[in-house]
Amino acid sequence: MYFCLLNLMIMSFSMQTIAQTQSAYRYSRSKSNLLFNAVTCLDSGVFSLSHCAALAGGSKTVTFFYNEDDNRCQWDCMFLYNENCTTLCTSPWSSYELEHVRNAALHKLPSASSVLQNAISLWSPAYATDGIIQTTGTEIFHSAQEVSPWLMIALQEISTISFLRVYNRDDYRFHDVAVEVSNSSEFVQCGFYKGPGKARQVIELQCDSRTVAQQVRLKIIQGTENYLNIPELEIYIM
Structure with a gap:
């Protein structure tokens, strides 16, 4: 699976302004299927994947979702375990998590x-x-x-x-x-x-x-x- 590492600064989004802060969150695309479904999330249109990651980092979100086709972002979600997620349950959304090794x-x-x-x-x-x-x-x-x-x-x-x-x-x-x-x-x-x-x-x-x-x-x-x-x-x- 394509692995995309983002070096992103946490930003806060107010109206159409993105303000940079001093803290940094690093996200990468999920390496495996997530065994859970998002039940509720904050949802917004965004300018880009980096903008979506900034919203996620600003709320200390571990896992967020980005829909490249529609330029939409979901973050700060509540998840429920789903043992049937043997294939990617988030399609057409791509999932990203805080960077980690194992x-x-x-x-x-x-x-x-x-x-x-x-x-x-x-x-x-x-x-x-x-x-x-x-x-x-x-x-x-x-x-x-x-x-x-x-x-x-x-x-x-x-x-x-x-x-x-x-x-x-x-x-x-x-x-x-x-x-x-x-x-x-x-x-x-x-x-x-x-x-x-x-x-x-x-x-x-x-x-x-x-x-x-x-x-x-x-x-x-x-x-x-x-x-x-x-x-x-x-x-x-x-």
Whole structure:
């Protein structure tokens, strides 16, 4: 698939004026089929692909879509998982994502605060990184009920985090989740998702600023009777 790398400055679009800011987002055309459909998006006519990317970067969007035939842009979308996307589900739109090298979480063995009923064969943390997306039933990661359940993945090396992608279960328990990172024993919060996530929603998360880390943790930080359910977690690095 043609790979088009864009070196783009984040811009804000007001009426017909594009104002440049100091931050930079780098996007590239999606390298594989996206296993989700866009349900709602911001939608606008644009002058060019660069203009579309500027709108996406200005709203901290991970994935955006560009229709070259009509010069239209869709960004800041809500996605739902679609297991039937074995071919490009976005045609005639082309999809672009924040630049990344690979999913560093794939086949890593995560650790967790707990496992529901200690039933590792049903709810192991390893199911969250096995590359198999199950939004119903067992063979997903499922914590016990806690105040602040968490799931942590140690990357192979210290890496620049591009974005995270979480495939939500067919429920609404993914809420008030902090993205925490560490290069030692101390974790610091670099991002937050309020939620709650919709059933089967695909949630894309970023740190608030450029982040280099070796450990990444998702942790519910509000509420008292919480479960953390994650069918699949992807961590894309530079």
